[in-house]
Amino acid sequence: MHVETVPELKVKIGLEVHCQLTNLKSKLFCSCSADYRDSEPNTHICPVCMGMPGTLPVLNRKAVEDAIMIALALNMQVSSRTLFYRKNYFYPDMPKNFQISQYDRAGGVPIAKDGYVTIDGGRKVRISRLQLEEDPGKLVYEGTIETSKATLVDYNRAGVALAEIVTEPDITSPREARIFLQKLRSILEHLGVSSGELEGSMRCDANISIEGGTRVEVKNISSFKEVERALNFEMTRQRSLIRKGLRIGRETRHWDELRRVTVTLRVKEEEEDYRYFPEPDLVPILISREDVERLRASMPELPDSRKRRLMEQYGISMQNAEVLTDNKALAEFFEACAANYSRPDLLSNWIVGDLLSYLYDMGLELRETKLTPQHMVGMLRLIDDGTISGKIGKEVLKEIMVTGEAPENVVKARGLIRISDREYLERLTDRVFEENPKAVKDALKDEKAVRFLVGQLMKLTEGKADPQLANILVRNRLKASAGK
Amino acid sequence: MPRILELPASEIVRKVKVQEISVEEYISECFERIRTADPKIHAFLTLTEDYALMRAREIDSRIRRGEKVGSLAGVAVAVKDNICTMGVRTTCASKMLESFIPIYDATVIERLKAQDAVIVGKTNMDEFAMGSSTEQSAFGPTLNPYDLERVPGGSSGGSAASVASFEATVSLGSDTGGSVRCPASFCGVVGLKPTYGLVSRYGLIAFANSLEQISPIGRTVADVATVMDCISGHDSRDSTSVNTGPTSLRSHLIEDVSGIRLGVPKELFGEGTEEAVSKGVWNAINRLIGLGATCEEVSLHSLKYALASYYIIAMSEASSNLARYDGLRYGFRLEDDDCDWSEAYSRNRREGFGPEVKRRIMLGTYALSAGYYNQYYLRAQRVRTLIRQELSRVFKNFDLLASPTMPILPYRLGEKLRDPLEMYMCDVDTVTANLAGIPAVSIPCSSHQGLPIGVQFMAPPFREDLLIRVSYTLEKNLELDLKPAV
Numbered sequence: 001m002h003v004e005t006v007p008e009l010k011v012k013i014g015l016e017v018h019c020q021l022t023n024l025k026s027k028l029f030c031s032c033s034a035d036y037r038d039s040e041p042n043t044h045i046c047p048v049c050m051g052m053p054g055t056l057p058v059l060n061r062k063a064v065e066d067a068i069m070i071a072l073a074l075n076m077q078v079s080s081r082t083l084f085y086r087k088n089y090f091y092p093d094m095p096k097n098f099q100i101s102q103y104d105r106a107g108g109v110p111i112a113k114d115g116y117v118t119i120d121g122g123r124k125v126r127i128s129r130l131q132l133e134e135d136p137g138k139l140v141y142e143g144t145i146e147t148s149k150a151t152l153v154d155y156n157r158a159g160v161a162l163a164e165i166v167t168e169p170d171i172t173s174p175r176e177a178r179i180f181l182q183k184l185r186s187i188l189e190h191l192g193v194s195s196g197e198l199e200g201s202m203r204c205d206a207n208i209s210i211e212g213g214t215r216v217e218v219k220n221i222s223s224f225k226e227v228e229r230a231l232n233f234e235m236t237r238q239r240s241l242i243r244k245g246l247r248i249g250r251e252t253r254h255w256d257e258l259r260r261v262t263v264t265l266r267v268k269e270e271e272e273d274y275r276y277f278p279e280p281d282l283v284p285i286l287i288s289r290e291d292v293e294r295l296r297a298s299m300p301e302l303p304d305s306r307k308r309r310l311m312e313q314y315g316i317s318m319q320n321a322e323v324l325t326d327n328k329a330l331a332e333f334f335e336a337c338a339a340n341y342s343r344p345d346l347l348s349n350w351i352v353g354d355l356l357s358y359l360y361d362m363g364l365e366l367r368e369t370k371l372t373p374q375h376m377v378g379m380l381r382l383i384d385d386g387t388i389s390g391k392i393g394k395e396v397l398k399e400i401m402v403t404g405e406a407p408e409n410v411v412k413a414r415g416l417i418r419i420s421d422r423e424y425l426e427r428l429t430d431r432v433f434e435e436n437p438k439a440v441k442d443a444l445k446d447e448k449a450v451r452f453l454v455g456q457l458m459k460l461t462e463g464k465a466d467p468q469l470a471n472i473l474v475r476n477r478l479k480a481s482a483g484k
Numbered sequence: 485m486p487r488i489l490e491l492p493a494s495e496i497v498r499k500v501k502v503q504e505i506s507v508e509e510y511i512s513e514c515f516e517r518i519r520t521a522d523p524k525i526h527a528f529l530t531l532t533e534d535y536a537l538m539r540a541r542e543i544d545s546r547i548r549r550g551e552k553v554g555s556l557a558g559v560a561v562a563v564k565d566n567i568c569t570m571g572v573r574t575t576c577a578s579k580m581l582e583s584f585i586p587i588y589d590a591t592v593i594e595r596l597k598a599q600d601a602v603i604v605g606k607t608n609m610d611e612f613a614m615g616s617s618t619e620q621s622a623f624g625p626t627l628n629p630y631d632l633e634r635v636p637g638g639s640s641g642g643s644a645a646s647v648a649s650f651e652a653t654v655s656l657g658s659d660t661g662g663s664v665r666c667p668a669s670f671c672g673v674v675g676l677k678p679t680y681g682l683v684s685r686y687g688l689i690a691f692a693n694s695l696e697q698i699s700p701i702g703r704t705v706a707d708v709a710t711v712m713d714c715i716s717g718h719d720s721r722d723s724t725s726v727n728t729g730p731t732s733l734r735s736h737l738i739e740d741v742s743g744i745r746l747g748v749p750k751e752l753f754g755e756g757t758e759e760a761v762s763k764g765v766w767n768a769i770n771r772l773i774g775l776g777a778t779c780e781e782v783s784l785h786s787l788k789y790a791l792a793s794y795y796i797i798a799m800s801e802a803s804s805n806l807a808r809y810d811g812l813r814y815g816f817r818l819e820d821d822d823c824d825w826s827e828a829y830s831r832n833r834r835e836g837f838g839p840e841v842k843r844r845i846m847l848g849t850y851a852l853s854a855g856y857y858n859q860y861y862l863r864a865q866r867v868r869t870l871i872r873q874e875l876s877r878v879f880k881n882f883d884l885l886a887s888p889t890m891p892i893l894p895y896r897l898g899e900k901l902r903d904p905l906e907m908y909m910c911d912v913d914t915v916t917a918n919l920a921g922i923p924a925v926s927i928p929c930s931s932h933q934g935l936p937i938g939v940q941f942m943a944p945p946f947r948e949d950l951l952i953r954v955s956y957t958l959e960k961n962l963e964l965d966l967k968p969a970v
């Protein structure tokens with residue numbers, strides 16, 4: 001279990017995650033293509049998703065199947081009968097001025113309820129509810145919101161199927177919120193229902209309270225990356241209020257991504273009344289036991305079982321297996337490499353250690369790099385057969401991630417092949433000794449100075465000298481000079 | 485007036501198929517009649533003469549070539565202006581949609597066209613079907629063909645009046661709480677509200693989704709049956725559409741009511757029922773008894789709450805359905821929009837909607853609001869359930885329920901405009917069928933001082949066949965002297 005030092009009062013965080021079901025070909029209630037990204041505005045619309053007079057919604061039954069699969073993966077209980085409700089409010093991104101959703105207040109029956117996700121090797125975050133709803137359109141500004149002359153509306157996204165996943169306030173830190181979301185994303189990606197790498201496909205609202213304090217909602221967190229940042233800000237804000245002895249009001253705040261602060265959206269008194277009532281144009285969704293069992297039988301492997309399998313099949317550590325399976329693309333990459341490489345433990349260290357930290361530094365997803373499993377394995381083989389050193393390997397990895405070149409070519413082109421030519425290195429050693437007489441003198445009694453001389457030799461070869469050989473040559477030369 | 489205009493649909497189809505008359509001649513006569521009668525009654529908001537004549541010639545040429553034509557070949561149909569017609573403006577008799585031209589046909593329109601019916605125009609109605617007199621149209625009222633100082637009923641007043649005055653042979657209306665049966669009764673024609681889900685609502689501009697059905701109007705029971713057989717049946721675009729094929733009601737045009745058990749609910753002959761109406765309806769019931777039906781009075785206690793339940797549900801749904809009319813994407817929009825979106829929405833809606841529509845949106849919004857939802861909307865739904873249960877019990881002992889369609893005779897224009905409640909009360913006998921989702925028909929049964937009176941029959945779900953059989957028998961056995969004044 002992850003242990004965090006909590007110097008102050010405990011934090012409770014609950015999340016409301018909206019995931020587009022990106023595997024669906026069409027929107028939730030019409031036949032428009034749901035693959036709207038990179039399209040001209042308002043080209044993925046039809047009379048139904050535009051809510052034109054007289055049109056009626058027809059449920060995409062595949063969305064219900066997706067929801068059931070998610071429910072099973074999150075260990076939830078699937079309802080046998082559930083209704084769509086209208087959530088009424090005026091906003092220009094909603095063509096009908098109501099959203100077809102499900103009733104999230106007391107008495108409402110979601111598609112599924114009462115499940116959990118296991119994070120950090122055993123801790124459970126309870127999931128209270130899973131429901132289906134339609135995505136609104138998108139407001140677009142020319143330039144920035146301040147300079148734009150008008151607000152434009154793009155309805156391509158309007159009506160795309162969203163799964164809303166709501167947790168209990170079981171999350172105890174902003175970092176844990178990020179870990180939870182990573183796990184959730186991996187589960188959805190393993191199910192193949194939602195691809196988190198698509199921009200805006202996973203969004204999240206959070207509620208956060210400091211022990212004994214009031215619950216504050218933070219809306220408009222547009223990506224999982226932002227969640228930790230927004231929650232950290234809000235946690236600090238609340239703590240400093242408490243320190244000053246001020247009361248935290250129940251309110252809804254908005255995460256301003258640019259300024260990286262949360263600002264008040266509305267206080268409780270102004271809370272909106274959505275006038276929910278059952279959608280009369282749709283019939284109740286009936287889910288039979290057979291439907292559920294059929295889907296359960298067709299469930300793909302999920303992160304937790306994959307983790308266990310990776311440990312057994314490849315003998316890698318639990319930590320590595322967990323990191324790998326928290327990110328489906330990474331797990332897939334690992335297995336693709338491992339199929340052609342005989343030292344999976346070493347491989348997993350490289351992926352979990354070096355590769356992941358380069359990705360983090362570059363701010364990229366694995367698929368955004370040009371790295372292929374073949375090249376990864378190729379690089380490791382170059383190390384194994386002594387062509388390059390491990391240190392050079394790191395350089396090669398960085399380069400092939402960006403260029404997509406084969407590692408052998410990179411090594412050749414940049415002349416990175418390890419130098420094991422004894423005669424050549426002896427000549428260079430002579431030079432090092434000539435240029436560093438003081439260090440040579442010290443080296444007779446000081447081990448540090450020996451390492452300095454080896455370092456100088458490595459430097460002359462730009463790190464390509466076989467380090468073992470360099471070590472031997474320096475020591476031999478020292479013995480020789482001592483013997484004089 | 486040429487006799488062809490008085491013929492039932494089946495006769496017109498027969499005559500055009502044997503080329504006794506051309507569709508073009510007949511449709512031209514319809515428009516001649518419209519030019520004479522409509523300035524007096526104002527049944528139409530939009531005429532589609534060019535389109536109709538083009539269609540007529542096209543059907544004629546197919547007949548001349550010996551090709552197959554549909555079951556409604558050439559028949560002139562008037563369509564209520566809340567049913568979407570591709571390329572033809574569909575206004576809901578509202579300023580809000582004055583210039584709205586749908587890019588799609590309602591399913592019923594597709595089906596009519598597939599059977600070679602000819603749409604002659606779009607008919608007047610109460611704005612967004614909210615009213616019982618067609619006085620609430622933003623484009624002026626329709627007048628009763630039997631008395632031009634009186635209302636034709638509503639909200640499908642234009643559809644009923646156009647058929648009653650021989651401007652069209654049949655028409656489509658929509659019935660949310662009696663909106664087809666009421667004007668059918670007031671205009672002396674037949675109107676059938678089908679079982680909920682039997683006719684697709686795709687393309688019907690919603691007022692109250694859970695209550696309404698597109699419904700045919702004709703001068704004869706046979707005509708209504710013919711149109712039903714064409715427009716009914718499952719539609720994948722309407723999730724509430726039931727999974728059955730089209731009806732075959734024409735095969736139930738049978739003159740036989742022996743053994744039919746009629747129930748007469750006391751509650752539907754309430755204190756507001758005019759004596760002439762009550763007498764006329766009993767006259768029809770007695771006629772049926774004379775022909776072999778049995779009859780018994782029955783009490784349905786839940787019906788006392790039907791009207792209140794109906795209005796709460798209808799207004800609640802309406803308040804949400806009509807939210808989409810904000811002027812942003814289509815419909816009425818004020819030029820001056822130098823303000824934020826929310827102010828623009830308010831202005832467009834303030835100017836675009838009439839007073840009755842605004843009243844119902846406000847009441848519906850109120851009924852759905854937090855703190856009132858349980859007290860109004862939920863309670864109304866509970867009453868609805870009770871009514872359904874009570875009706876299904878009653879239908880164990882009776883085949884049909886008989887009652888007046890309207891408790892009163894057609895009234896004078898403006899008479900009930902001042903007091904909305906008085907207007908709402910007129911729906912007391914019709915709303916039950918919508919709440920319960922059961923079929924109901926209104927057919928002329930009598931007249932009083934030249935004004936038509938309608939009798940209503942309600943049947944269990946999907947028993948339109950019984951309604952057709954009893955109505956047909958009654959039609960054959962009542963000698964009514966009904967002559968419109970236009």
Ligand SMILES: [Zn+2]
Pocket residue numbers: 027030031032044045046047048049050159
């Ligand atoms: Zn669409």
